[in-house]
Amino acid sequence: MKQLGTHLVIDAWHCPAYLLNDPERIRTAILDAVTAGEATLIDFCVHQFSPHGVTATATLAESHIAIHTWPEYGYFAADLFFCGRGNPRKAAEHLETALQAGEVNRREFERGFEPSVSLDTSSVSVSETSPATNLTAFPETSFAGR
Numbered sequence: 001m002k003q004l005g006t007h008l009v010i011d012a013w014h015c016p017a018y019l020l021n022d023p024e025r026i027r028t029a030i031l032d033a034v035t036a037g038e039a040t041l042i043d044f045c046v047h048q049f050s051p052h053g054v055t056a057t058a059t060l061a062e063s064h065i066a067i068h069t070w071p072e073y074g075y076f077a078a079d080l081f082f083c084g085r086g087n088p089r090k091a092a093e094h095l096e097t098a099l100q101a102g103e104v105n106r107r108e109f110e111r112g113f114e115p116s117v118s119l120d121t122s123s124v125s126v127s128e129t130s131p132a133t134n135l136t137a138f139p140e141t142s143f144a145g146r
Contacts, residue, residue: 003112020053038087
């Protein structure tokens with residue numbers, strides 16, 4: 001199966017609190033990121049938390065952008081998933097710049113591929129009782145062939 005999408009997960013620190021606590025600045029940053037990423041906006045939602053913090057989501061024809069801010073820590077977490085056309089890296093760069101991130105950890109995942117390795121579960125064994133459900137898993141159980 002071909003790659004169906006690109007998923008970027010961003011942790012960003014050392015951002016000015018006033019930017020991260022301003023829903024209009026977050027709105028502008030995301031809408032500009034949609035444009036920078038050459039994506040198509042379908043819907044947008046932003047929520048201001050009390051006493052601080054903003055969550056915003058943009059539903060895209062290509063998938064979504066979501067951001068959650070913690071102004072008291074100068075931190076935001078963002079999730080960008082693009083399938084089809086568009087450039088999630090450019091959208092991510094715009095968000096990081098617009099919110100003046102001093103340090104960024106951006107991880108990228110290729111989504112939609114089928115596993116190319118079959119898992120050998122023939123050596124899996126469990127011999128514990130789960131108190132929550134009172135179920136017992138039997139030791140030396142083979143899951144091969146399933």
